[in-house]
Amino acid sequence: MSVPTSVSPPLLVSVAVMTVMFSGLVSMAESAIGVNWGTISFHKLKPSTVVDLLKDNKIQKVKLFEADPLVLRALMGSGIQVMVGVPNEMLAALSSSPAAADLWVRQNVSAYVGKGGADIRSYMLKRFIAVGNEPFLTSYNGQFQSYVIPAMANLQQSLVRANLAGYIKLVVPCNADAYEGNVPSQGAFRPELTQIMTQLVSFLNSNGSPFVVNIYPFLSLYGNSEFPQDYAFFEGTTHPVIDGANTYTNAFDGNYDTLIAALSKMGYGQMPIVIGEVGWPTDGAVGANLTAAEVFNQGLIKHVLSNKGTPLRPAVPPMDVYLFSLLDEGAKSTLPGNFERHWGIFSFDGQAKYALDLGLGNKKLKNAKNVQYLPARWCIANPTRDLSEVANHMKLACNVADCTTLNYGGSCNAIGAKGNVSYAFNSYYQLQMQNEKSCNFDGLGMVTFLDPSVGDCRFLVGVTDTSASFRPYQRWVVGFILMLWQVWAFRV
Template sequence: MYKTISLLWVRLLMSLIFLFGEVHVSAFLGITWGRSSAQTFVPSMVVDLLLQNGISDMRIFQPSLNVLDAFANTDIAITITLQPNYLANVKEQKHIDNFLYERVKSYVDKGVKFRYVYVGNEPFLKVTTSKKRVNADVHFLNMTRYALDSFNFPDIKVTTPHFTDCLLNVTKPSEGDFREDIKEKMIEMIDYIDKTGGPFVLNIFPIYTVSRYGFDVEFSFFDNKSKFKIVDGNNIYKNVFTFLYDTLVSALTKAGYGQMEIVIGQIGWPTDGYMSASEENAERFYRGLFQYMAKKKGTPLRPNRDISMYVISLTDENTNSLESGAYMRHWGIYKLDGKPKYKIDFTMQDRETKPTAARGIVKMPKRWCVFDGKTDHNKTLVVQDYEYACDDSDCSAFGAGASCDNLSFVQQVSYAYNMRYQMENQNQQKCNLIGAMLTTVNPSTPNCDFPIEILTAEFVDGGSLLTKRF
């Protein structure tokens, strides 16, 4: 009898909780793994890093079969993306069905745990100069939800990540709203995602936001050392994260979805390629962010909330797009040689420790391709080869405020030559440039590292239907 009464009370309590909307899924701290790089970590190595550092979630951009295989029976929750170039080839429901059968259903059966399927990526992005791509809309969201339901996966949620420029450029969070040119489509998308139980996913790049809004760079950090702050009625904002989060809350509230769950899809700090992009500032940013998250303070408009997020990114991506800035290639917490760049504690206990180094990394031989600096070369031809080498590799460490912005002309050419040589696995033919020579003497400077690439057996594609096993 007592068991029956207790069971009735439990059911009544659960009914009340559901009725008043007080059920909150436990927050998580995950990390993204983008593989737009000449060389990448092998998937088993990545799984080891996540387990050793206590990271529970990962977003992968290219759901390759060998990557998914590595996460079987690990209890690491995976988020995958149906990329725009994949969606461009989707004509019928069976295309989504077949994809999710192969990439989700088959791997759930193998013990892979999935959290979200992102459909498209930042569909209303304003800053890109690329040709318009087929991206997410309610049609593709519905097809994806239908497929997952047909496989009986109601707990795998469907949503689409958005960049902060989907919001108006406001001076106070209470003014927050979605851009007028996208509002109708955005609200249609939000309505569908909310009704099917998915969260609103927002990607935040603080280093971009402070530049776009003209804020003091100190506003990026939780230990803001400036007097810059934003006063909005009774609410005071001393960092860009709470400012943007509550701007989104205001926008959702005005659209009629004030209680919709919010997940931060990407947030972090780059270590090169831009003013203030450094390892020291990245460590400072993450330390402040994690201290803040551990306190579960929420924001002025959503106090006492535990916020889920993915930090960006596991490694640098030296072939990533430069459309938004050179720093887009330098989000990595790890260098491509497997060494962590700075101290960061994913347990959010504020320990003074670096993450575990990757095991099994094998560097190429200590050889560099450099410019000999002789003055009898035709300088016009040297400059042409220098520009060609940069275009064919990665010179994102150049530019104002970047680590290699003070190199001499000879050093700049050497850096470009070497990057092309290294990113092609030290192929000697790639060093066949005006004045180029191979050397075993490290040409690095105190501030500018001339890297040696790593050996890799991993092949990464971009999700094209031309490659069937992507």
């Protein structure tokens, strides 16, 4: 997800991506449910633990936001179909340097093709590389726009040189703010995107690729006080949208058909569509809670798997739907809102937040197994000390750790002033791997062995895994190499 600037049904992640879709053979008449696996977390589970979690829940499709080799290795041989990402920030280098594109394909595609590799079967026996993630997002002010088509051209040639072009195709995940319309039938791409969308859709069509879109009804509700709450869900509404002979009772169908209309105006009304991201957060804002997330996600799954389609595309649901997201990511930017860290159907430690039938064979979610936790102890406010001078300590703790549940609408918003202090102290303490000094706070904190959680407000205990710690270094190295390729390209 990427950060939006308006109240459109799209969304946001601080890390923009360029995605490689390693997907499986799919019937055009039925949808498949997958999940997004983000890794922007203070407390990372071992990749092998997450892969086991996916397998236990019979999830066969997963979308990643970067090409983390540790994650890809864990997925090798699992039979799980993978969508791998590369940051939007690499688009400039990939668009200007064929050598950079060759390097990217070699490291992130060719390296995982072959016996025992990640499952790279895909739609209609093809594979896809998605160039950028929401690169046309309004808030980007066009900074990535000129790189998309040239990057696609270079990547296409890289696939040819790697003898992969015969079955690997290119796509571009788009935020739903790429199109607009007062009612679905009036859907059209934003005027400033008309030229590039014409090029993009023509490219996708000629290569048999789907259009990938991210749709977020929650954001429409969150950003617009006049948005009908029941229209965001799938249980009927007292505020349907009437569009000629068609009636829309939920925001997802309305948004989806707005895209259909936009594609139709370009002559591609039958283009296959994949939902790259869709979901509902469980914390950090009014309306973001466990009940609403369960109702939305279960309603979405039931709606999509019914194969009823939408008014403009009856009996033809999306090819695939990737829920956002698998796990909470407590280190994500809160610029879009505090809810941004709470989209997971599982908490950061792989524990199911609510009962959810994914339509994959299990009636409810199964928890992660063999999670390695720190000892069962917490840091709380010392009850014998005067807390009148605690503000700076809380600010320090929350600037480093995640305190988003304490804010208005959050699950810990009503635990009182001393509870807030304890929550902040503990979040910092767990992030510091329970280092004894990290619970001092000038004597205002103390360690307890009694769980201070209250109701739905959970005081976490960290996990011990550090296997993903190489990832930031790996990203820097890859980014630096691509930057060098870009410099070289301009000189030659």
